[in-house]
Amino acid sequence: xxxxxVLLVGAGLLIRSLQNLKNTPLGLNVDGLVVFGVKPNVVSLxxxxxxxxxxxGKLRVLPGVESVTVMxxxxxxxxxxxxxxxxxGRPSDVDxxxxxxxxxxxxxxxxxxxxxxxxxAGRDFADSxxxxxxxxxxxxxxxxxxxxxxxxxxxxxxxxxxxxxxxxIVGVVKDHKxxxxxxxxxxxxxxxxxxxxxxxxxxxxxxxxxxxLAILPAARKVVQQLDPNLPLIRPMTQRAQxxxxxxxxxxxxxxxxxxxxxxxxxxxxxLYGALAYRVSMRTAEIGVRMAVGARRGQVVxxxxxxxxxxTVVGVVVGxxxxxxxxxxxxxxxxxxxxxxxxxxxxxxxxxxVVALAASALPAGRAASIDPMRALRTE
Numbered sequence: 438x439x440x441x442x443v444l445l446v447g448a449g450l451l452i453r454s455l456q457n458l459k460n461t462p463l464g465l466n467v468d469g470l471v472v473f474g475v476k477p478n479v480v481s482l483x484x485x486x487x488x489x490x491x492x493x494g495k496l497r498v499l500p501g502v503e504s505v506t507v508m509x510x511x512x513x514x515x516x517x518x519x520x521x522x523x524x525x526g527r528p529s530d531v532d533x534x535x536x537x538x539x540x541x542x543x544x545x546x547x548x549x550x551x552x553x554x555x556x557x558a559g560r561d562f563a564d565s566x567x568x569x570x571x572x573x574x575x576x577x578x579x580x581x582x583x584x585x586x587x588x589x590x591x592x593x594x595x596x597x598x599x600x601x602x603x604x605x606i607v608g609v610v611k612d613h614k615x616x617x618x619x620x621x622x623x624x625x626x627x628x629x630x631x632x633x634x635x636x637x638x639x640x641x642x643x644x645x646x647x648x649x650l651a652i653l654p655a656a657r658k659v660v661q662q663l664d665p666n667l668p669l670i671r672p673m674t675q676r677a678q679x680x681x682x683x684x685x686x687x688x689x690x691x692x693x694x695x696x697x698x699x700x701x702x703x704x705x706x707x708l709y710g711a712l713a714y715r716v717s718m719r720t721a722e723i724g725v726r727m728a729v730g731a732r733r734g735q736v737v738x739x740x741x742x743x744x745x746x747x748t749v750v751g752v753v754v755g756x757x758x759x760x761x762x763x764x765x766x767x768x769x770x771x772x773x774x775x776x777x778x779x780x781x782x783x784x785x786x787x788x789x790v791v792a793l794a795a796s797a798l799p800a801g802r803a804a805s806i807d808p809m810r811a812l813r814t815e
Contacts, residue, residue, distance in 0.1 A: 455686050472643070478664060502644070505547070505641065507544070507642070509640070514681075517615065518540065518541045521538060521598050523596055575607060577622075579624045759784070
């Protein structure tokens with residue numbers, strides 16, 4: 438009983454954490470998104486830019502495709518570029534308690550429209566942002582809040598700490614999940630790939646109507662038209678990509694659920710066997726009780742109270758043990774406290790229901806004993 442309480446509490450906490458993760462707002466619309474990587478065999482910067490321009494143009498005209506973009510680091514993959522930034526030509530002016538780290542990524546035209554991330558001010562990247570036009574960048578809310586508070590960020594500049602490159606802010610987008618589902622907001626900045634002096638492997642993001650994976654055969658044909666030997670790297674839906682970031686929590690929740698279910702089965706079968714054996718050993722006693730006037734309800738209660746006593750003792754022993762296990766699991770919980778009252782109440786109620794269910798059949802058999810037959814057997 439005590440072990441069942443511990444396992445049910447642990448399983449409840451981990452399953453609720455998993456549900457909280459799955460229901461966490463991502464800040465973008467992952468429905469209808471499919472992503473895959475490409476690694477073109479290019480030797481020069483103009484050749485690389487031309488490859489991605491041709492690829493984006495050919496993918497855009499496929500039936501069912503709403504928009505297409507590219508990015509250097511795949512969102513939801515756990516990877517990111519992190520560095521300190523200069524804002525308006527000087528080191529970022531933040532208090533000592535705040536981090537100066539900025540997460541950055543290289544993106545393509547219609548990046549935020551494709552992802553479904555709201556643009557709060559300014560604009561998205563466009564095809565007109567080329568190597569021949571001024572350098573432009575887009576930041577998120579957290580970047581503006583931390584480094585440019587109480588001012589309009591549009592028109593301000595940022596760049597690497599060496600101060601050699603200044604990128605003009607042309608847009609501000611809503612904070613959204615980038616590396617994983619459970620991450621906290623961090624300042625972010627995006628550059629236009631066509632303006633960066635490096636073009637290598639990239640990831641293609643496509644928003645399509647209907648089943649996102651159904652577009653992959655057509656996309657593969659487009660890529661092979663540009664290079665017959667070029668495969669699609671890790672094609673999957675964007676939702677599946679984000680789900681990989683909670684694979685550890687998913688595994689823990691499944692294991693805890695399995696062992697919780699196993700504990701319930703063991704408690705039910707063990708309690709049923711013990712009570713059934715006690716009823717068989719007390720057949721004569723029950724017959725005498727019924728012969729002298731005991732009612733069926735009294736006989737049922739006589740059997741059930743043994744089960745309830747075991748349940749109470751199990752709960753009293755199991756709850757303190759469950760609190761220790763819950764504290765040990767605190768690092769794996771998300772959106773739920775280790776001492777969550779609802780989870781503990783559900784676990785205790787579950788044990789009580791299992792105990793009553795396992796006791797019902799032996800109690801019913803005891804109440805149906807024929808007194809005369811029981812006495813003759815004795």
